[in-house]
Amino acid sequence: MVKPSGQAGKDTQTRILDAADKVFVRRGTDGARMQEIADEAGVNKALLHYYFRTKEQLAHAVFLRIASSFLPRLIALMGSATPLDAKIDAVVDAYLTRFTRHPYLPGYIVSEASHHPDRVLAAHSDEGRKALRTLVGRLQKEIDREVEAGHMAPMTVEQFLITLVGSCFMPFAVRPLVVALYAPGPRGFERFIARRRKELPAFLKRALRP
Amino acid sequence: MVKPSGQAGKDTQTRILDAADKVFVRRGTDGARMQEIADEAGVNKALLHYYFRTKEQLAHAVFLRIASSFLPRLIALMGSATPLDAKIDAVVDAYLTRFTRHPYLPGYIVSEASHHPDRVLAAHSDEGRKALRTLVGRLQKEIDREVEAGHMAPMTVEQFLITLVGSCFMPFAVRPLVVALYAPGPRGFERFIARRRKELPAFLKRALRP
DNA sequence: GTCTATATGTTGATAGAC
DNA sequence: GTCTATCAACATATAGAC
Numbered sequence: 195m196v197k198p199s200g201q202a203g204k205d206t207q208t209r210i211l212d213a214a215d216k217v218f219v220r221r222g223t224d225g226a227r228m229q230e231i232a233d234e235a236g237v238n239k240a241l242l243h244y245y246f247r248t249k250e251q252l253a254h255a256v257f258l259r260i261a262s263s264f265l266p267r268l269i270a271l272m273g274s275a276t277p278l279d280a281k282i283d284a285v286v287d288a289y290l291t292r293f294t295r296h297p298y299l300p301g302y303i304v305s306e307a308s309h310h311p312d313r314v315l316a317a318h319s320d321e322g323r324k325a326l327r328t329l330v331g332r333l334q335k336e337i338d339r340e341v342e343a344g345h346m347a348p349m350t351v352e353q354f355l356i357t358l359v360g361s362c363f364m365p366f367a368v369r370p371l372v373v374a375l376y377a378p379g380p381r382g383f384e385r386f387i388a389r390r391r392k393e394l395p396a397f398l399k400r401a402l403r404p
Numbered sequence: 405m406v407k408p409s410g411q412a413g414k415d416t417q418t419r420i421l422d423a424a425d426k427v428f429v430r431r432g433t434d435g436a437r438m439q440e441i442a443d444e445a446g447v448n449k450a451l452l453h454y455y456f457r458t459k460e461q462l463a464h465a466v467f468l469r470i471a472s473s474f475l476p477r478l479i480a481l482m483g484s485a486t487p488l489d490a491k492i493d494a495v496v497d498a499y500l501t502r503f504t505r506h507p508y509l510p511g512y513i514v515s516e517a518s519h520h521p522d523r524v525l526a527a528h529s530d531e532g533r534k535a536l537r538t539l540v541g542r543l544q545k546e547i548d549r550e551v552e553a554g555h556m557a558p559m560t561v562e563q564f565l566i567t568l569v570g571s572c573f574m575p576f577a578v579r580p581l582v583v584a585l586y587a588p589g590p591r592g593f594e595r596f597i598a599r600r601r602k603e604l605p606a607f608l609k610r611a612l613r614p
Numbered sequence: 615g616t617c618t619a620t621a622t623g624t625t626g627a628t629a630g631a632c
Numbered sequence: 633g634t635c636t637a638t639c640a641a642c643a644t645a646t647a648g649a650c
Contacts, residue, residue, distance in 0.1 A: 298518060301519070304514040305511065318584065349607065353600055363577075368513070375562075397611045437642095438643070449643095453645060
């Protein structure tokens with residue numbers, strides 16, 4: 195028996211979680227209303243509490259699901275057995291593609307990190323942190339070797355990762371400003387990102403050279 | 405007659421605005437409470453409405469004051485008659501210094517841009533936007549000339565500005581994560597920023613070379 | 615201008631029928 | 633599991649004394 199596709203086919207808990215994701219990400223946790231989530235899920239408000247007890251716990255579930263696919267993905271892309279240049283291409287492509295589909299995601303993540311740090315920290319397991327530390331260590335060794343050989347400029351991996359991720363986050367995180375200041379018109383932002391897709395990897399790679 | 409210094413010496417309206425700044429920036433507009441602002445200002449809640457009528461208008465006043473010093477400062481630094489390399493040094497230094505003093509500022513600005521785009525747009529005057537467009541045009545010409553002469557890699561100014569600003573914003577915008585993942589310990593973040601102060605300008609300058 | 619007291623409207627959360 | 637009805641708590645905003 196094939197499961198019916200679309201929202202209607204999912205079980206209620208998933209429908210609520212998806213709706214909560216949509217509303218929390220768009221409005222921010224503090225700006226979100228349980229009523230709007232219920233409407234979005236096509237259920238009653240009381241049902242939200244039946245499945246998740248409190249808004250706080252629902253917010254936690256939403257952030258957890260997002261975080262669970264975020265750091266691991268970065269670690270997978272940066273940990274692959276490819277040259278650093280190819281990794282940059284992969285990460286920029288993956289992030290810009292994802293954010294194009296979910297434009298409010300960067301703003302939401304930053305918002306949560308700023309105003310609900312506890313929730314953000316709780317969503318990252320010790321294994322995840324450890325995996326990242328391992329990755330950073332391996333990358334740093336790799337880079338140091340290249341530096342020694344004169345093929346690369348000296349650089350701290352943590353600093354580079356922040357710059358890399360931040361460069362993908364930023365245009366979406368302040369999108370209204372980008373549109374107003376740089377990219378007017380109906381498809382202005384789209385064009386801005388299309389251009390970034392080409393320029394950003396080239397820019398970052400140039401910075402790697404000795 | 406010398407005015408007494410400190411909070412107590414300022415007139416009430418300013419004290420309220422300063423308090424609102426503190427609370428809004430720290431909690432986010434939606435998470436902020438008028439009561440907390442009143443407490444912070446050392447006045448009664450009713451007085452907030454006497455001076456600013458609504459929370460919305462108070463939030464507008466706070467964001468406006470912040471925005472008024474933000475874009476102009478960037479334009480001033482990037483528009484000075486110095487080489488691009490020196491401008492990078494100046495901007496990175498100015499932002500990292502400011503954010504060290506006001507760590508919640510980047511998160512707040514992103515939060516407002518994401519969840520209250522109208523307010524953000526209203527806070528930027530047409531003159532400001534025009535000034536930025538003029539600056540971008542001049543910089544682009546300058547760069548194109550250098551590219552022609554083979555001294556610089558081709559680059560779009562708007563893209564570079566986002567990367568530059570984003571690289572300064574990002575570590576503060578996700579500070580709890582940076583601390584947990586990269587910079588543990590009491591002064592870990594401080595050290596992270598101190599290192600960034602050196603690495604980031606060098607990194608960006610390397611990316612400019614042809 | 616500044617306060618106390620209160621009104622007004624939301625919002626998260628629960629009780630209880632079905 | 634899902635709904636309707638309702639509560640209790642809170643937050644913004646106002647009225648009115650001083």
